[in-house]
Amino acid sequence: MSAEKLTMAAAINTALRDAMRADDSVLVFGEDVGPLGGVFRVTEGLTDSFGAARCFDTPLAESGILGMAIGLAMNGMHPVVEMQFDAFAYPAFEQITSHLAKMRNRTRGALHLPVVVRVPYAGGIGGVEHHCDSSESYYAHTPGLTVLAPATSADAYGLLRAAIEYPDPVIFLEPKKRYFASEEADIREPVAPIGTAELRRAGRDATLITYGPSVPVALAAAEQAAAEGRELGVLDLRSLVPLDEQTIAEAVRASGRAVVIAETPGFASVAAELAALIGERCFHHLEAPVRRVTGFDIPYPPPKLERHHLPSIDRILDAVDELQWEHA
Amino acid sequence: MTEIVRLLDTDGTVLEHERYALPEPERLLELYRGLVLGRRFNEQANSLVRQGRLAVYPSSRGQEACQIGAAAALRGGDWLFPTYRDTVAVVQRGVPPVEALTLLTGDWHCGYDPLAHRIAPQATPLATQLPHAVGVGHAARLRGEDTVVLALCGDGATSEGDFHEALNFAAVFTSPVVFLVQNNKYAISVPLSRQTAAESLADKGIGYGMPAVLVDGNDPAAVTAVLDEAVARAASGAGPTLVEADTYRLEAHTNADDAGRYRSELEVAEWTERDPLPRLRAYLRGTGLLGAARETELEEAAEEFASLVRQGVSAMAAPRPGALFAEVYGTPTQRLATQAALLDTELRAGAGTR
Ligand SMILES: Cc1ncc(C[n+]2csc(CCOP(=O)(O)OP(=O)(O)O)c2C)c(N)n1
Ligand SMILES: [Mg+2]
Numbered sequence: 001m002s003a004e005k006l007t008m009a010a011a012i013n014t015a016l017r018d019a020m021r022a023d024d025s026v027l028v029f030g031e032d033v034g035p036l037g038g039v040f041r042v043t044e045g046l047t048d049s050f051g052a053a054r055c056f057d058t059p060l061a062e063s064g065i066l067g068m069a070i071g072l073a074m075n076g077m078h079p080v081v082e083m084q085f086d087a088f089a090y091p092a093f094e095q096i097t098s099h100l101a102k103m104r105n106r107t108r109g110a111l112h113l114p115v116v117v118r119v120p121y122a123g124g125i126g127g128v129e130h131h132c133d134s135s136e137s138y139y140a141h142t143p144g145l146t147v148l149a150p151a152t153s154a155d156a157y158g159l160l161r162a163a164i165e166y167p168d169p170v171i172f173l174e175p176k177k178r179y180f181a182s183e184e185a186d187i188r189e190p191v192a193p194i195g196t197a198e199l200r201r202a203g204r205d206a207t208l209i210t211y212g213p214s215v216p217v218a219l220a221a222a223e224q225a226a227a228e229g230r231e232l233g234v235l236d237l238r239s240l241v242p243l244d245e246q247t248i249a250e251a252v253r254a255s256g257r258a259v260v261i262a263e264t265p266g267f268a269s270v271a272a273e274l275a276a277l278i279g280e281r282c283f284h285h286l287e288a289p290v291r292r293v294t295g296f297d298i299p300y301p302p303p304k305l306e307r308h309h310l311p312s313i314d315r316i317l318d319a320v321d322e323l324q325w326e327h328a
Numbered sequence: 329m330t331e332i333v334r335l336l337d338t339d340g341t342v343l344e345h346e347r348y349a350l351p352e353p354e355r356l357l358e359l360y361r362g363l364v365l366g367r368r369f370n371e372q373a374n375s376l377v378r379q380g381r382l383a384v385y386p387s388s389r390g391q392e393a394c395q396i397g398a399a400a401a402l403r404g405g406d407w408l409f410p411t412y413r414d415t416v417a418v419v420q421r422g423v424p425p426v427e428a429l430t431l432l433t434g435d436w437h438c439g440y441d442p443l444a445h446r447i448a449p450q451a452t453p454l455a456t457q458l459p460h461a462v463g464v465g466h467a468a469r470l471r472g473e474d475t476v477v478l479a480l481c482g483d484g485a486t487s488e489g490d491f492h493e494a495l496n497f498a499a500v501f502t503s504p505v506v507f508l509v510q511n512n513k514y515a516i517s518v519p520l521s522r523q524t525a526a527e528s529l530a531d532k533g534i535g536y537g538m539p540a541v542l543v544d545g546n547d548p549a550a551v552t553a554v555l556d557e558a559v560a561r562a563a564s565g566a567g568p569t570l571v572e573a574d575t576y577r578l579e580a581h582t583n584a585d586d587a588g589r590y591r592s593e594l595e596v597a598e599w600t601e602r603d604p605l606p607r608l609r610a611y612l613r614g615t616g617l618l619g620a621a622r623e624t625e626l627e628e629a630a631e632e633f634a635s636l637v638r639q640g641v642s643a644m645a646a647p648r649p650g651a652l653f654a655e656v657y658g659t660p661t662q663r664l665a666t667q668a669a670l671l672d673t674e675l676r677a678g679a680g681t682r
Contacts (some may be wrong), residue, residue, distance in 0.1 A: 031515070031516070031518065032515075032516045032517045032518060034517075034518075035517060035589065035590055036516065036517035036518075036589055036590055037589075039516065039584075039585075057517075057518045057522050058522075059487035059522065059523050059524070060454060060484040060485065060487040060488060060515050060518065060523060061487045061488050061489060062488075063489050064487070064489075087453065088453060088454075090453070091453075091488065091489065091490070126383055126434065127383075128383055128384060128431060128432065128434065128437075128452070129431070129437045129452060130452045130453055131452075267663065296652065296653070296664070296667045296671075297656075297661075297663055297664060297667065298652050298653060298656050298664070298667075299437075299656065301652055302431075302434050302435055302436050302437055302647070303383050303434030304433075304434045304435055304646065304647050305647055305649060305651070305652055308649045308652060308671055308675075309652065314674070315674070318674075
């Protein structure tokens with residue numbers, strides 16, 4: 001098989017389809033995921049192909065969706081549920097943090113929950129309030145949850161297949177800004193496993209570390225920096241929990257400079273964790289303190305102001321400029 | 329099975345009801361005026377979406393009787409808790425259209441002052457406003473006010489835990505809250521049959537120990553009469569009422585939705601026959617309350633209103649980027665001050681200066 005043009009929405013749809021075909025215990029459910037095919041059309045055609053027992057609409061209740069998924073998983077099923085938008089997953093927070101995340105630990109391993117929670121997240125789509133949250137830090141902060149954040153169509157396919165086969169709960173974060181961006185992808189090629197980062201671009205001068213919706217922005221920044229004479233590497237984390245600490249450390253040690261990029265408000269976030277981690281593991285190799293380019297520490301802005309909030313090429317390159325090049 | 333309350337048939341014929349009386353002629357004329365303006369507002373908002381002036385618009389076309397009836401039932405000091413679909417009710421209650429549309433133009437999350445208008449910010453996360461409504465009502469009782477709170481939600485929202493919690497709290501605390509569920513048959517694509525196995529949403533009142541009424545939500549007279557009674561009951565200290573309005577969303581969920589994927593043209597056509605506007609118009613014409621002169625005057629008022637909305641939206645000044653950092657906390661933090669300064673420096677330097 002060779003690469004073809006594929007949107008992330010289509011890649012995820014194909015992953016769900018292939019997983020449902022491979023394993024009868026895989027169930028897809030949530031709000032509007034049945035006949036409508038989801039508000040982003042990610043589950044398009046699944047009810048038609050597999051029947052309403054395998055892909056179905058639930059009553060409108062996120063806590064109920066998560067709670068039922070937990071019970072289904074306790075009795076041999078592999079639920080893949082959709083939260084319609086990032087902020088609409090919050091009614092399910094109790095089920096996710098107190099039950100989904102902890103069941104294995106509470107029961108000393110007697111119960112484990114192979115549940116995948118798909119969350120369209122992050123901004124850049126001109127959505128009104130509650131439709132653009134970067135909620136990854138809540139999940140990453142919760143012990144027991146595996147948190148994946150693909151940036152490409154190929155990873156969306158490969159990581160979702162891996163997530164569905166995973167024995168434990170996975171929060172699968174889908175950057176909605178990327179849903180309909182078409183890119184070359186060969187979904188038959190295996191992707192790197194859960195817990196591994198991938199270097200998307202090599203660069204000896206500094207390393208941009210990022211994930212999800214910010215990966216294309218970081219690549220564009222690196223492209224522009226190259227034109228300005230600076231070689232920036234771009235590391236796509238892919239998996240926030242578990243985190244590929246080894247690859248992060250190797251990349252930063254090699255370049256000696258790092259900028260962490262994420263849409264999430266930076267305070268107490270995944271980006272903050274990365275900066276701390278790099279400080280601990282790479283201190284003697286660093287030429288400059290690690291910089292973070294994140295969303296501001298504010299509620300997600302209304303559509304007309306979101307461009308000021310999101311990490312931009314300029315803001316990334318400004319941060320790179322501050323990495324104490326006078327010592328180079 | 330709860331009986332449906334209807335005072336006007338679809339052709340405008342009066343139906344006698346043992347409990348509810350037809351509102352007074354002047355009130356009916358006021359309602360009709362609201363319906364005409366509300367319908368025009370929905371149409372104007374749709375065209376603002378097409379022109380790219382609104383990010384999105386959840387239309388209440390077909391549900392205007394509920395929107396106008398809700399605003400009409402409230403007295404000056406009462407509170408309204410609306411959803412994203414209830415912009416017409418918000419405007420009818422006195423919020424300037426531009427302020428009501430600020431959420432949807434994408435300028436800010438809420439454009440009006442909730443305290444000044446006694447209208448909570450329009451809620452998008454479903455059913456989450458309902459417990460707030462109970463809190464406002466309970467505070468009113470503690471403070472010795474006779475304030476009533478009217479809380480709106482959709483049929484889909486009745487499946488959320490917050491719906492249950494709010495109704496249960498209201499009943500237990502005898503709160504002066506009226507819950508109006510606009511059962512428009514769909515939650516985006518999902519039909520009511522996938523939300524509940526109950527025969528009606530009004531049936532749920534029994535479980536909470538609260539009176540419940542099922543009303544024809546496309547009968548402006550019945551909606552108003554039923555809400556009047558529920559508001560009076562709440563004001564008297566007798567507690568909450570659940571009102572289910574049987575209505576229909578004539579347009580797609582929002583402009584971003586394709587309703588053809590999940591419902592038939594035939595169904596929409598059937599409900600178009602039950603449109604609240606022609607129904608009340610037929611009654612008013614038949615009784616001579618609405619003459620040609622008055623109709624022309626209303627049409628002109630609707631056009632004037634629409635042009636006010638258009639002009640208001642066109643004249644909106646671009647929001648200031650600095651506003652992002654205001655009012656996040658009551659006491660500004662050093663961290664946000666630093667971030668505001670960074671953005672300010674960037675903006676002064678100008679975009680694309682690299
Ligand atoms: C907690 C939550 N979950 C999901 C959504 C996404 N959503 C927005 S409107 C809607 C349908 C709501 O249906 P209903 O309550 O019947 O109101 P209607 O839109 O028909 O007026 C959904 C699922 C949301 N806004 N909030
Ligand atoms: Mg509805």
